[in-house]
Amino acid sequence: MSSTIRSSVFKMGGVAAAVALxxxxxxxxxxxxxxxxxxxxxxxxxxxxxxxxxxxxGTSDEIGQTRYDLATEELANVDVSLVEGQLNIQQFLxxxxxxEPPQLIYADRNQIGxxxxxxxxxxxxxCISGEGIEIDNFLDTAVEQVTFDGKAYxxxxxxxxxxxxxxxxxxSEANMELSDVDxxxxxxxxxxxxxxxxxxxxxxxxxxxxxxxxxxxxxWVHANGGALISEDGRTAxxxxxxxxxxxxxxxxxxxxxxxxxxxxxxxxxxxxxxxxNQFATGTLGAMPMEQWYINVLNDVSPDAPVTFxxxxxxDGEPFSYSSGSTWAIPAGSSNPEAACRFIKTMTATESxxxxxxxxxxxxxxxxxPFTGLFTANVEADRxxxxxxxxxxxxxxxxxxxxxxxxxxxxxxxxxxxPADAQFQTAWQDAVNSVLNGQQDPQExxxxxxxxxxxxxxKAWESWESGD
Amino acid sequence: xxxxxxxxxxxxQLRPGQRRNRRRNVRAALLFIxxxxxxxxxxxxxxxxxSGYLSLTxxxxxxxxxxxxxxxxxxxxxxxxxxxxxxxxxxxxxxxVPLQVLISLALALLLLRVxxxxxxxxxxxxxxxxxxxxxxxxxxxxxxxGHDGLVNEILEVFGIDGPAWTTDPDWIKPGLILMNxxxxxxxxxxxxxxxxxxxxxxxxxxxxxxxxxxxVTTRITVPMISGTIFFIFIVNTIASFQTFTEAYTAxxxxxxxxxxxDAALFYVIYLFQQAFEFLHMGYASAMAWLLxxxxxxxxxxxxxxxxxLVYYEGGR
Numbered sequence: 156m157s158s159t160i161r162s163s164v165f166k167m168g169g170v171a172a173a174v175a176l177x178x179x180x181x182x183x184x185x186x187x188x189x190x191x192x193x194x195x196x197x198x199x200x201x202x203x204x205x206x207x208x209x210x211x212x213g214t215s216d217e218i219g220q221t222r223y224d225l226a227t228e229e230l231a232n233v234d235v236s237l238v239e240g241q242l243n244i245q246q247f248l249x250x251x252x253x254x255e256p257p258q259l260i261y262a263d264r265n266q267i268g269x270x271x272x273x274x275x276x277x278x279x280x281x282c283i284s285g286e287g288i289e290i291d292n293f294l295d296t297a298v299e300q301v302t303f304d305g306k307a308y309x310x311x312x313x314x315x316x317x318x319x320x321x322x323x324x325x326x327s328e329a330n331m332e333l334s335d336v337d338x339x340x341x342x343x344x345x346x347x348x349x350x351x352x353x354x355x356x357x358x359x360x361x362x363x364x365x366x367x368x369x370x371x372x373x374x375w376v377h378a379n380g381g382a383l384i385s386e387d388g389r390t391a392x393x394x395x396x397x398x399x400x401x402x403x404x405x406x407x408x409x410x411x412x413x414x415x416x417x418x419x420x421x422x423x424x425x426x427x428x429x430x431x432n433q434f435a436t437g438t439l440g441a442m443p444m445e446q447w448y449i450n451v452l453n454d455v456s457p458d459a460p461v462t463f464x465x466x467x468x469x470d471g472e473p474f475s476y477s478s479g480s481t482w483a484i485p486a487g488s489s490n491p492e493a494a495c496r497f498i499k500t501m502t503a504t505e506s507x508x509x510x511x512x513x514x515x516x517x518x519x520x521x522x523x524p525f526t527g528l529f530t531a532n533v534e535a536d537r538x539x540x541x542x543x544x545x546x547x548x549x550x551x552x553x554x555x556x557x558x559x560x561x562x563x564x565x566x567x568x569x570x571x572x573p574a575d576a577q578f579q580t581a582w583q584d585a586v587n588s589v590l591n592g593q594q595d596p597q598e599x600x601x602x603x604x605x606x607x608x609x610x611x612x613k614a615w616e617s618w619e620s621g622d
Numbered sequence: 623x624x625x626x627x628x629x630x631x632x633x634x635q636l637r638p639g640q641r642r643n644r645r646r647n648v649r650a651a652l653l654f655i656x657x658x659x660x661x662x663x664x665x666x667x668x669x670x671x672x673s674g675y676l677s678l679t680x681x682x683x684x685x686x687x688x689x690x691x692x693x694x695x696x697x698x699x700x701x702x703x704x705x706x707x708x709x710x711x712x713x714x715x716x717x718x719v720p721l722q723v724l725i726s727l728a729l730a731l732l733l734l735r736v737x738x739x740x741x742x743x744x745x746x747x748x749x750x751x752x753x754x755x756x757x758x759x760x761x762x763x764x765x766x767x768g769h770d771g772l773v774n775e776i777l778e779v780f781g782i783d784g785p786a787w788t789t790d791p792d793w794i795k796p797g798l799i800l801m802n803x804x805x806x807x808x809x810x811x812x813x814x815x816x817x818x819x820x821x822x823x824x825x826x827x828x829x830x831x832x833x834x835x836x837x838v839t840t841r842i843t844v845p846m847i848s849g850t851i852f853f854i855f856i857v858n859t860i861a862s863f864q865t866f867t868e869a870y871t872a873x874x875x876x877x878x879x880x881x882x883x884d885a886a887l888f889y890v891i892y893l894f895q896q897a898f899e900f901l902h903m904g905y906a907s908a909m910a911w912l913l914x915x916x917x918x919x920x921x922x923x924x925x926x927x928x929x930x931l932v933y934y935e936g937g938r
Binding site (some may be wrong): 244245248249251252269273274275358359369415416417419420421423424574576577580583584587588590591592593 | 682683684685763767768769770771786788789790791881882883884885895898899900901
């Protein structure tokens with residue numbers, strides 16, 4: 156039996172080697188990715204037809220459905236179909252590899268650099284000018300995120316920002332103010348974490364302060380006056396003093412409270428989206444968090460003693476780490492004109508206003524306040540706030556709305572680069588190894604810096620050699 | 623035409639009519655299995671061979687592959703995450719496979735004794751196999767939560783302060799190994815079928831000769847089902863080397879969290895990251911071929927060892 160298997164192994168290896176050799180003889184290679192050629196001029200008055208498959212977008216709520224209805228109305232002669240759910244990279248890449256990509260994708264903004272640098276999506280400059288998409292109306296940070304090597308490869312929508320959430324009762328018990336935990340004074344944060352953390356019989360009962368690592372490292376670095384990457388997206392700055400200090404501080408807050416392992420286990424055990432959330436149950440003092448969580452808390456525990464403010468840098472300036480979604484047209488899209496018209500309608504101020512009206516109506520029916528909408532379209536944000544956002548009925552929820560809008564106006568973003576995913580993995584691995592107690596911040600970030608710079612250099616070189 | 627009798631090849635002369643019948647039968651058999659052969663060639667053989675080619679290229683899925691020779695294999699030698707992922711996978715396999723075999727065999731032996739109720743227990747043990755692996759990954763995070771997970775609640779009853787299974791790197795692999803036992807129902811069913819085939823008269827004879835239950839189990843039952851044990855060992859070893867979904871869901875994908883841990887970085891997870899997150903399909907293909915070679919080598923060693931330990935009724 157064993158000899159049979161041994162013989163099979165050798166035979167299989169031989170055949171594989173032979174096939175590989177034959178196949179390599181046929182390999183062509185392109186010598187590197189190239190920017191796809193865009194031939195259409197995207198005339199705004201053209202009658203459009205054909206098919207439009209949209210991958211990664213869903214109509215699960217009134218914001219999506221209202222705008223989708225308007226877009227399909229605009230493309231009355233186009234057969235529009237959705238591949239719903241978050242963009243599945245495997246599915247998208249498989250479609251690209253077979254030469255039949257979807258006509259339009261809806262992706263995270265942090266994926267644009269990777270896709271653009273490999274020639275998977277087309278520059279949208281002609282689409283934007285042809286269809287008259289008012290890109291100047293969009294948030295600068297959002298546009299920067301979808302701009303690669305000087306060209307816009309996406310039209311952004313939605314903007315996620317963070318605000319500071321705090322339990323007012325726990326703050327009061329600890330003789331602390333909201334300004335003590337808003338990020339501007341790290342000594343006060345440390346004092347607040349120590350004052351609010353509670354243990355009973357050795358078990359953690361209240362988390363004093365959650366710095367939300369690993370995901371919010373960029374927030375702490377920015378608060379400390381640093382940046383993870385240079386503005387042109389070419390140079391990693393992971394072991395700069397600002398980053399090392401930020402990671403050292405943010406991870407030390409967990410150490411003060413029993414260590415990251417214990418804090419995370421406790422955090423994971425809570426009913427994050429339900430009435431048993433950390434603020435309703437008084438088991439968390441303060442944390443920075445994305446603005447969408449305001450609506451969750453308002454829905455499930457409107458009377459929770461939670462209060463809000465913007466997160467601030469050490470010099471007291473409000474800011475947030477901006478992220479969101481974007482529309483992009485794959486290279487080889489068979490109907491880029493329809494895709495561009497679809498994008499224009501989905502991101503137009505009028506469409507956002509219609510969507511906001513639908514949302515405000517739904518909230519009113521439910522007896523809940525409408526806390527605003529962050530569209531990445533500045534004009535739409537302003538009009539929506541003026542038209543639909545009203546008094547939320549309680550001081551703390553009004554503060555939440557104000558904080559979110561202020562955060563939205565003061566965002567920063569990491570620039571697009573051709574190694575987005577690997578760069579992100581490099582710094583997140585460093586944070587995780589510190590949180591897991593495997594490395595100290597300087598050692599972890601030195602290692603991450605080396606890795607990140609290496610992948611950035613390789614990716615930029617590959618992109619430039621294909622030009 | 624040769625036929626194999628008791629391991630020796632012997633030429634048998636066939637008459638012309640018999641040869642025609644044999645050829646006709648072979649043609650008919652090939653015709654009947656041709657859909658499977660076609661499917662195997664298109665969906666299994668070709669992708670395997672093509673991945674061998676891709677392993678010699680720089681390929682990002684979007685642009686054409688560029689031949690780079692053995693660079694991907696050389697890079698693997700330099701990549702600390704490859705050795706880390708291999709080590710994690712090796713440890714996981716070495717602990718989890720014997721544990722799974724031992725526990726499923728013990729459960730099957732117990733089921734053999736419960737008589738008419740065994741149908742219920744067979745179903746009960748097999749039911750977890752129907753749970754999607756992604757759900758198992760999520761359940762893992764819940765029941766092994768270090769703060770108030772079910773496992774630690776049970777340990778607390780016995781006065782044991784349970785560890786942080788899902789957040790302490792030292793306890794993450796043990797948690798995954800224990801969670802893997804959730805799906806040992808399939809092995810239990812196979813063992814049970816094998817145990818039913820152990821001749822009762824052999825067991826009766828041993829008892830007449832004064833053998834106790836332990837002796838019957840270790841000297842008759844286990845040797846008689848050694849072929850099945852070997853099969854389960856091989857199948858579970860291969861599955862362990864390819865473990866992915868539960869660990870990926872729990873530590874690399876669930877809830878959009880960016881927390882992950884190197885302790886759960888199994889080889890196929892790293893391969894997946896290279897292929898679909900970093901778009902290094904050529905490198906991932908090379909990793910896949912390394913895994914293939916490792917699995918073949920381990921299986922070959924297991925087969926060699928089995929020659930001394932496995933009993934086949936009627937010879938090998």
